[in-house]
Amino acid sequence: MSDGERERRQGTASRVTRQAKIMDVLWSRPVRSQPELLVLLDQLHGIETTQATLSRDLDELGAVKLRGPDGGAPVYRVPEDGSPVRGVEGGTTRLGRLLGELLVSADASGNLAVLRTPPGAAHYLASALDRAALHDVVGTIAGDDTIIVIAREPCSGAELARRLQELPNAAPAGAETKES
Numbered sequence: 001m002s003d004g005e006r007e008r009r010q011g012t013a014s015r016v017t018r019q020a021k022i023m024d025v026l027w028s029r030p031v032r033s034q035p036e037l038l039v040l041l042d043q044l045h046g047i048e049t050t051q052a053t054l055s056r057d058l059d060e061l062g063a064v065k066l067r068g069p070d071g072g073a074p075v076y077r078v079p080e081d082g083s084p085v086r087g088v089e090g091g092t093t094r095l096g097r098l099l100g101e102l103l104v105s106a107d108a109s110g111n112l113a114v115l116r117t118p119p120g121a122a123h124y125l126a127s128a129l130d131r132a133a134l135h136d137v138v139g140t141i142a143g144d145d146t147i148i149v150i151a152r153e154p155c156s157g158a159e160l161a162r163r164l165q166e167l168p169n170a171a172p173a174g175a176e177t178k179e180s
Contacts, residue, residue: 015123058076096168
């Protein structure tokens with residue numbers, strides 16, 4: 001049995017697979033609502049998920065609602081060009097909250113900060129790090145419970161790890177990024 005058949009039978013899919021199928025559906029037809037997208041994912045790909053998970057997926061994919069092709073009701077669209085995830089206003093406030101909830105420990109080596117989370121939380125926290133668009137962060141790589149955060153020179157991994165550990169306690173400052 002292939003992985004795709006196994007996922008279809010189980011009605012579940014990995015985050016990456018689920019997001020790829022969401023993009024397939026949104027590129028192939030106009031979708032006006034999240035409940036409609038939930039039904040299409042199940043009917044077309046055998047993927048069952050919750051509205052909350054779907055909402056997070058759409059956010060991570062950079063999906064927006066635009067006027068439909070017929071000029072009617074808005075439909076979901078996702079960037080087809082692989083555009084980078086854009087920063088959002090309040091991203092550091094949200095990131096601080098999530099770091100407070102999910103960060104178990106932080107360590108560093110060279111220009112890398114290594115963050116530990118509870119099992120299954122690394123992708124979610126890495127996505128929040130990416131969305132916050134912090135100047136000192138080049139990018140993130142997430143596993144199940146570990147995130148590698150690459151620091152932008154001249155910031156060191158140790159300095160970045162320290163800042164991320166302090167962020168949950170920092171008073172919200174003016175956002176440096178633009179609202180999407």
